[in-house]
Amino acid sequence: MISAQQIHKKFGKLEVLKDFNLEFDAGKSYALMGPNGSGKTTLIKIILGMVIPNTGEVFVQGESIKGNFAYRSNIGYMPQIGRYPDNIRIGQLFSMMQDMRPGIKEYDLDLIEAFGLDKIMDKPMHTLSGGTRQKVSAALAFMFRAEILILDEPTAGLDPMAVETLKNKIKKERDTGKLILITSHILSELDELTDHAIYINEGEVFFNDTINSLKDITGEEKFSTAIARLMEWSLKKKKKITDLSHV
Amino acid sequence: MFKLLKYSLYDIVKSRFAILYTIFMILVAVSIYQVSEDMSKVSLSLLNIMLMIVPLIAAVFATTHFFNNLEFTELMLAQPVKRRDVFLSQVLAVVIMLSAAIVIGFGIPMILWGADSTVLTLLGIGIALSVVFAGLAFLASVLTRDKAKAIGISLSFWIYFSLIYDGFVLYLIYSFADYPLEKTTLGLVFFNPVDLGRIIMLMQLDISALMGYTGAFFQNFFGSAKGILLSSAMMLLWMLWPLGVAMRVFRKKDF
Structure with a gap:
């Protein structure tokens, strides 16, 4: 559904993504991981067309996003x-956001009700706390029943109750066969919500396979220790795990 | 496009700045109308104030607006709308607000105390200069990531075209006083939108006789159909090129 091909992006002298290739298929849920500054958000922004890559192309549902x-x-x-x-x-x-998508008439208002946003509809945005803003962002992301959901650290700053609500919503949408892409540093959450792990290190894909095979390869039972092992390997610059996993 | 413009305009009209600027323009116009009865003197005084104030306000306001609205821009770029439309709606909202302030601010006193064609030209020049300097300010904004830097560049455009450029032209004329410089000065005028506006206006006011031989030459040029066409075309070029370049940069910019 989304295919990034030979993406290369530089910010000044800093190479954020180097010859980057990734495929995201419909009906799967992906955990996008990597140290701070590894290029996760840049990749997401490239998919959205907010950042324009130096070379390479992104295809969403078979169409190139260039000029689209x-x-x-x-x-x-x-x-x-x-x-x-x-x-x-x-x-x-x-x-306003509904006005921007005139083709869509039926809205998903579940989260607005679950977060109680319908009761504070006349509050100006600048008076909201960080968590409430995050709730508004979440409600907007799900509002249009989009086929693809891209969530950049969705639970950061939310209270535990809201986190549960949001997680349940993500699970519900995942089970209807949507493509879900989540970045987060909270590993338990990713283990719960996603079935594919993508580990980015210094602008390159270091690991890309299912979470189960990640556990097999690293020989760890728990997802968090498996990831910790992966990070160790990436620091040592050992042999690329992606090659191993496809043998 | 119109939806985006609607939301941008709504945001701009609600800001206090739009109202303050309009009130300021009304106060300036009213006080100048009070001082003199002679319409051409009124026009001249309004012109002098406008040539200083309008580019300054346009440059500063457009820059601050671009950076204050960065959130809105980023939000819109993740939506199914064209990048071009996001940019144009911002520019149009700023231009409409600046023009409305001039038209209302200078227009109300005109309706009250009468106006002639020179004052209408004045309004036209005011709007044109707003577009030119808003365009330069947007150009400065898309080229930098820092608000303070962008305001600095916008202000230096204003200082350059309002003060430094004139000094440079004077120096040139003084140094080469022995040579015929009419055509050279005419050419130099075209490279400064503020001077261009000033000359177009002065030529309407029948005071060119005070400016000696050059004035007569200018009168001859700007009075002719060819001159009017050429100077309007040049003004139009000044209105379009900064915005055109800014849009090209904006379409490739990372957010």
């Missing part, structure tokens, strides 16, 4: 830090 904008109506995106205009109210923000 309509494909974004199939993507629900929850940013790492939701930044919204200050003066706008929550209700206005929702109706």
